[in-house]
Amino acid sequence: MIKGSISPKMNNKMNKSLRRDISHIAIILGIFVLMILFFFILKPNYLSYDNIMTILLATCVNGLLALGVSFVIFTGGIDISVGCVMTFSSVMSGIALTKWGFSLPLTIVFGFLVGAFCGAVNGFGVTKMFLPPFIATMAMQMITKGLSLVVSGIKPVYFTSAPGYQNIATGNFLGIQGFYNAIIILIVIAVIAYIIFSKTLIGRFALAIGSNEEATRLSGVKVDNWKIAIYSLCGLFAGFGGLIMSSRLNSAQPQLGAGYELEAIAAAVIGGNSLNGGEGSIVGTIIGALIISSLTNGLRIMSVSTELQSAIVGVVLALAVYFDKMRRKNA
Amino acid sequence: MIKGSISPKMNNKMNKSLRRDISHIAIILGIFVLMILFFFILKPNYLSYDNIMTILLATCVNGLLALGVSFVIFTGGIDISVGCVMTFSSVMSGIALTKWGFSLPLTIVFGFLVGAFCGAVNGFGVTKMFLPPFIATMAMQMITKGLSLVVSGIKPVYFTSAPGYQNIATGNFLGIQGFYNAIIILIVIAVIAYIIFSKTLIGRFALAIGSNEEATRLSGVKVDNWKIAIYSLCGLFAGFGGLIMSSRLNSAQPQLGAGYELEAIAAAVIGGNSLNGGEGSIVGTIIGALIISSLTNGLRIMSVSTELQSAIVGVVLALAVYFDKMRRKNA
Amino acid sequence: QPASKDTQDDKPYIAMIALGYGHQFWQAVRQGAEEAAKDYNVRITFEGPEEETMVDKQVDMLKTALANNPAAVALAAIDVESVTGILKDAKAKGIRIVGFDSGTGEEAEAHCSTDNLQAAALAAENAARILNGKGKIGIVGHSQTVIDAVQRVDGFVEKIEKEYPDIEIVDIQYGDGDHLKSAEVTKGMLQAHPDIDLIYTSNEGACVGAYNGLKEAGKIKEVLLVGFDSSAAMKEGVRSGEIVGAITQDPVGMGYKTVEAAVKLLNGEKVDSFIDTGCYWYDASNMDEDHIKPLLYD
Amino acid sequence: MGNKVIEMKGINKSFPGVKALDDVYFDLNAGEVHALVGENGAGKSTLMKILTGIYSMDSGSIMINNNKVNIDTVRDAQKLGIVMIHQELNLMNHLTVAENIFIGREKKRMRIFLDSREQNEKSSEIFAKLNLDINPNIRVGDLTVAKQQMVEIAKALSYDSKILIMDEPTASLTDSEIEDLFRVVKTLRDEGRSIIYISHRLEELKIISDRITVMRDGRYINTVNTQEADIDDVIRMMVGREIFAVKQEPFTKENAPVALKVENLNAGRMVQNVSFYVRQGEILGFAGLVGAGRTEVARAIFAGENYESGDVYIYGKKVKIKNPSDAVKAGIAYLSEDRRRFGLALGMNVDENISMANMKEFSTLSFINFTKSLKNSQKQKEALDIKTPSLKQKVKFLSGGNQQKLVLAKWLSRDSNIIIFDEPTRGIDVGAKSEIYKLLNDLAEQGKAIIVISSELPEIIRICNRVLVMCEGRITGELMGEEIDQNKIMQYAIKRNISNGRLTS
Ligand SMILES: Nc1ncnc2c1ncn2[C@@H]1O[C@H](COP(=O)(O)OP(=O)(O)OP(=O)(O)O)[C@@H](O)[C@H]1O
């Protein structure tokens, strides 16, 4: 065995982790670029400034949900409640603002807390009630779906009393025409997610739990607590999604939500994250979300009929994951 | 080490397997009975002959889907395409009957084949394309959802040209008033599913794969082929569901389908089947499906508002699975 | 003409975005719109979110449609509030805005729709007439949130409560417009209230679902059924008298008139700001008459 | 002895970053037991996996009965009569013993219906032949590791194959079980079958093998006839260097403080009234037959599993341990007997695994200090001579023995006061084994209290200052210094408590 000195490896550390990330997402990055070129050639205004901004804005909600769900997926779990939790958090902050007279900043924080709380309950179900994640979060999906309707009285809750609420998402960032705040919010939160994932214990333990939960527990890690934290984090991200969603619509729509979770999971998985847990990449998730929204947008711009769009997204989903698996097999 | 005599153990075998099954479903059987009593006390006509038949009929479609999905769950997989595959198979048989002039029996068989084919494609995705089951079947869900609309021209396909089609599901069995054929079909198919599960290779290998896929493969079992067979079986059951569904409505409704898969999975899981695979019970699945339909029916009879129904089913789902887990932990 | 033309096509382009997509109602609107497009030689696209609840998807669709430089946009907004800003910008660019069905609020230069409240009241009137002003009614709705659906229930309830004191509405349940679910809902309702005389349903899925539920419960014609919208199954039910009657809203006409209004706006002609496409009661006795027959669709 | 049934020539195989096999030669005669030995990571398992169609070789040729063959799948190998018992257990835990044995070759009635009765009977026959008492109708997951191992062996025997490969079959067996196994192996050989036998227990080779092939660092070194061979030569060929040998001194620091004291511990069926102590600097052994409940004692102390009653004192202070995290905080470390299930995150890399138990140390305010953790991992890697291309290598690509060292490294990083080793040398080669013994000694020297659970009596005898023997969940005896010998241990190990009517099932 040849002993390498330590220091060069240390210096290479950053490069390596970056390189690993890039190789991790190489295939989907390729797919993404090809897809964009394809649409651009057929419809040059696909890459018009306005349309790019439209795509980015359309990525925001799904991107935030996908980021949250990614952490759960790293642990080998799944969260199918994020869509409904998102809605529930926005409905609750709407109620807080209009009925309980919360100030705007408080309202926003309250919405986040509601999301995190739902996530914590999911985590509680998974750890203390021994529910499989799919079941715990399916129950949460049904519960928040019902509660959103009950709490709102089955009516949209409007944020019109808080002028400026709509600007949170759709105002122009630094006054740049067409550059929505929501996009910056997504970018900032994605960077935070990246840091949480790669530099903190929560990311490390998410992967460790996904890789071998029992071994992690026997290493003295309080797996249950970390899992609750991770599900709460996922709920918190759903709360972020709820903020962007309700701000874009200037209202909380209680009936919305179901269906968004699948898209979020699809984004995470297209982004190269294995549902078995134990490995993953935040950058991948974001690209996955971008692929979905730019594909949908492209199909719309090409006036592909709505019914075919769903089928095409399905095929792309399968192929993207397939190519990614192939790359890994050959690596 | 002291040797017990072998033969008494042997003789106990059948008893044991039955006993295992009963202990497996003891808790949910208890929940089921309690629930029925609860509704019966509040609304005595809950247990009227007519209402019992209504509940049983309402169990049919979900029960068939749940049976199919159970086999996939035994392998540790999941199939979220069953709802849309069911719709697609009924749309296709509608087309075969009305456009291609198939005879009625041929139409029915064709519908089953379409279901099984979709299942086989799922299996292909899972085995040969290395897709996680969730993803393969999510893609299939999107694809069949789109294709159902495209093929049908976004219109219901009517079976009115085949008189008697509606009787397949809602005719009276042996002329017994109110005793629908669909119920007998469900019972017969459930028995067949039970036999397939407990007496044939497909059931054995489903469990073996769910328990330890790699070990099964290393034992020389052609795991891929069996998985394809199991997913096809699941698709076939979705085809059965499509038959009952379209016969009840005397038409194939192309926009239906999404959402049915979650209910089917919920039934299987309430029935005590672990999403990790490796163990399970067909009897459990059927009871799970009965719990869902009798709960929903009971809530409707009590005029509980629709939005609360969803939340209540969510809570019951979580609790049922929780109690079942507790039983196992203590066993 | 300030509106820009599509580069690949000389015909003016009109983007239509509906509330939903899968229901026959929207497909009938689409059919009418396509007929008008042919007649007036314009190009249209017709889309809608897969669920009638997905507000943000509809907003994305609208934005994407605008990226294709349409001459006019026709929209049935799920939530008017959510599109007002975008429509304002579009209008400023010279794009003409037409509303249909649920409409687009202030920004529309023309609005083609039926009054769902009024249509539901018409259903109530007929139901009351059939019951001779006395009896118990159950309602199977298709959504608690989509505006049309809510109005179709509210209008019915209001009318009955106001004008028919001897009629009681005993239960309202929702079946998502899913045929099977609506059948189960109906049967559950009959179990809870065996004395129901009539069931009113708010769309095609609810109606056909209830129709099957009644058939399965062996209560057809014993419990009367009033429906909404149209489809082959409903027409057959109405013809046989098993559905006593239903309301149709002429969605084909709505689609046609929407495109027509947009074309007229593009040509600088004057257009009425509100175009009522009406609502009609149909039953076995009148469904083959000339003014009803074309309004029924499959 | 006669004709070659297998001849493997010029076999090459690379994994990313590792040349696992380099021009390897191997042959097998009809009716012989051929031992294959080598250090951890020498490539033994890999070579056998190529022979059984699990891996495909990069180049080389395989002749069976002098015909060139292609073995692409497990089925191909089975058809050629080659069956392997893997180093790591490969069982379906949810299925019954009989179902596991006959997986893929189910007995059927009327072509489609499964016949569990016949399978159960056939399984019982095999167990009878092995002189084992295992109920074929019990779920495999409910058996101990050792019994599971026996099921694996029964399964392989049931193939009635011409060539049987055993990859460390005795790693988790006790002496009496090993005797049974050897008896079976000899019967099979006398029936004319050929057996490839991989083991790190070199003392077994003289008893069981006819020839020995030695591998080192992925290369073929030599083949010798066992009769003529000197085991020390074999070791030299394997290791290529001298071996460190320890002779355990009797424990002298009798008044060293008691580090861990357990009183009247009851936990589930398998831990009854267990009381013992271990002093700082002492190495305490737990001996007993497989299934005696030693692992249960360790897990009850470390993870509070099945805990019913009893007290645990650490340095005289009573502690309540409800989960591993409490134990780790209290300064206890536990190396489990099944590293793949309980010891390692196989999908993560070497560094991440080594630092797992100690992340608090390697992070500030939850932010990970990568430099610190890598530095520690590098130190451990060198100290334990862990063979890995880099600290970023995924653990699943390491050989079995190196994986075991990794678990050790994890706990050594943690600097715990009390360390429980459950079968610490399972699957570890002689060289590494003696290093681990030295390490245990060093750790004791440093003042750590050490508990070693081992089913290898020579190991217990060689390294322990004091030995407790368990039988059926109770401590049946205590031996010290000169008293520690094979016979005494065995006497205590079978000292059943007949009065309470309990029998092993
Ligand atoms: N799937 C794999 N991917 C990458 N490297 C591997 C893989 N399997 C084995 N190796 C490497 O190949 C080499 C040989 O491993 P192998 O398991 O054959 O050793 P072994 O002789 O059986 O050792 P042990 O006695 O520890 O089981 C090791 O360096 C190991 O790290």
Ligand SMILES: Nc1ncnc2c1ncn2[C@@H]1O[C@H](COP(=O)(O)OP(=O)(O)OP(=O)(O)O)[C@@H](O)[C@H]1O
């Ligand atoms: N998961 C389990 N379920 C049921 N019984 C078990 C389980 N694990 C172990 N046992 C039983 O507990 C007893 C003690 O097993 P344990 O693993 O503690 O033995 P041990 O003395 O540590 O032996 P070794 O470690 O050598 O296998 C055995 O009789 C075994 O059958």
Ligand SMILES: [Mg+2]
């Ligand atoms: Mg090995």
Ligand SMILES: [Mg+2]
């Ligand atoms: Mg043990």
